[in-house]
Amino acid sequence: MTAPLLPLAVVVDLDDTLYPQADYLAGAAAAVGAAATGLGVDGAGVHAALVRELAAGSDAGGTIDRALLAAGVPARDLPALVPPLVAAFTRHEPDTLTPYPGVPEALAALAAAAPLGCLTDGNPVIQAAKVAATGLGPLLGEVLVTDTLGGRAARKPHPAGLLALADRLGVPADRVLVIGDRPGKDVAVAAAVGARAVRIRQGEYAHAPDEPRAEAVVDSFPAAAALALEMLGSAVPA
Numbered sequence: 001m002t003a004p005l006l007p008l009a010v011v012v013d014l015d016d017t018l019y020p021q022a023d024y025l026a027g028a029a030a031a032v033g034a035a036a037t038g039l040g041v042d043g044a045g046v047h048a049a050l051v052r053e054l055a056a057g058s059d060a061g062g063t064i065d066r067a068l069l070a071a072g073v074p075a076r077d078l079p080a081l082v083p084p085l086v087a088a089f090t091r092h093e094p095d096t097l098t099p100y101p102g103v104p105e106a107l108a109a110l111a112a113a114a115p116l117g118c119l120t121d122g123n124p125v126i127q128a129a130k131v132a133a134t135g136l137g138p139l140l141g142e143v144l145v146t147d148t149l150g151g152r153a154a155r156k157p158h159p160a161g162l163l164a165l166a167d168r169l170g171v172p173a174d175r176v177l178v179i180g181d182r183p184g185k186d187v188a189v190a191a192a193v194g195a196r197a198v199r200i201r202q203g204e205y206a207h208a209p210d211e212p213r214a215e216a217v218v219d220s221f222p223a224a225a226a227l228a229l230e231m232l233g234s235a236v237p238a
Ligand SMILES: [Mg+2]
Pocket: 013, 014, 015, 016, 017, 180, 181, 182
């Protein structure tokens, strides 16, 4: 098997790669709790139950339904409560999400060296609010939210997002280096198009197994960016 070609562009993930997603989830859960209080429900109880549900896995659907039931809300009340509480979650716009240490500097170095983009899964409104709150938007170049290509079915590791983003960056998809925290999404989407990936062990999936295997595994975004810069430096322009 031949090694993948050296990268000509870099694509970074957002959540748990550039900032701790737990900070966003904590704010969104608090917003849902406040909205529940406004609807005449035990908001503190709903908030606490939602925090527990999100800690058990932020990716699953139905977290608000389960949190309401766990907080003792009768099932018959869910149809009236879930839509406004989902809306409260979706509308939550944090003022600030603090990036992991060294992220702005590392992104600036990457952007100076090669085309740079961000590939992220999720509700497009929420993902845009997160980018805005991190203040990293101007450094990120192209931001592509996979859901805009076909809803949840287009989320990583589906290759559609990475193929579209590579096209926008003007490089073949197999010449992109993906940097992200989730093997099953970020490393897998790179593998799906024959590209390289660097995994950062941080956030909710820090302890997930290395499956599929990344080109390298590091402990911080600046460390991943340093590796990327090395690879870009030795890449021969196409
Ligand atoms: Mg992530």
